[in-house]
Amino acid sequence: ELYKLGPRRIGVFGIPPIGCLPAQRSLAGGSGRMCVEEYNKAAILVNSKLSPTLDSLTATLPQSRIVYIDIYNPLLNLIQYPQNYGFEVSDRGCCGTGNVEVVILCNRYSGTCGDDSKYVFWDSYHPTEKAYKVLVDQVLLKYLDKFV
Numbered sequence: 001e002l003y004k005l006g007p008r009r010i011g012v013f014g015i016p017p018i019g020c021l022p023a024q025r026s027l028a029g030g031s032g033r034m035c036v037e038e039y040n041k042a043a044i045l046v047n048s049k050l051s052p053t054l055d056s057l058t059a060t061l062p063q064s065r066i067v068y069i070d071i072y073n074p075l076l077n078l079i080q081y082p083q084n085y086g087f088e089v090s091d092r093g094c095c096g097t098g099n100v101e102v103v104i105l106c107n108r109y110s111g112t113c114g115d116d117s118k119y120v121f122w123d124s125y126h127p128t129e130k131a132y133k134v135l136v137d138q139v140l141l142k143y144l145d146k147f148v
Helices: 022-028 037-060 072-080 129-147
Strands: 009-013 065-069 089-093 119-121
Touching: 009 129, 022 089, 037 065, 037 072, 065 129, 072 089, 072 129, 119 129
Parallel strands: 009 065, 089 119
Antiparallel strands: none
């Protein structure tokens, strides 16, 4: 449907390491709030099927470039090795407790951390602006030439 509307260069992001998002660590990671490997394995499975499917679409849709963009590995690396990117906290968000708050629950009443640049996550799902910048820089470096 999107192709019929005219775009020929389309980027499709894979599934992130959902088992390592702060909310999932809180809800299913046990008392130690560990990454939920079952969820990460599901994301890996979906991604392993998505990438070849997109390659197939590119081959069948004239003049198209449909690019699978791996976000799983760059984000997992950011979560596992935050200090390599100048972060201090990667297992909870800046907003509220950082464990379950998301979107509307992050407001002027829930409070935030003192310095969000030390956090990989803003809330229990979404990266901070600084983390997005790191991820976008990596994605552009790796994938930009695939759209040309």
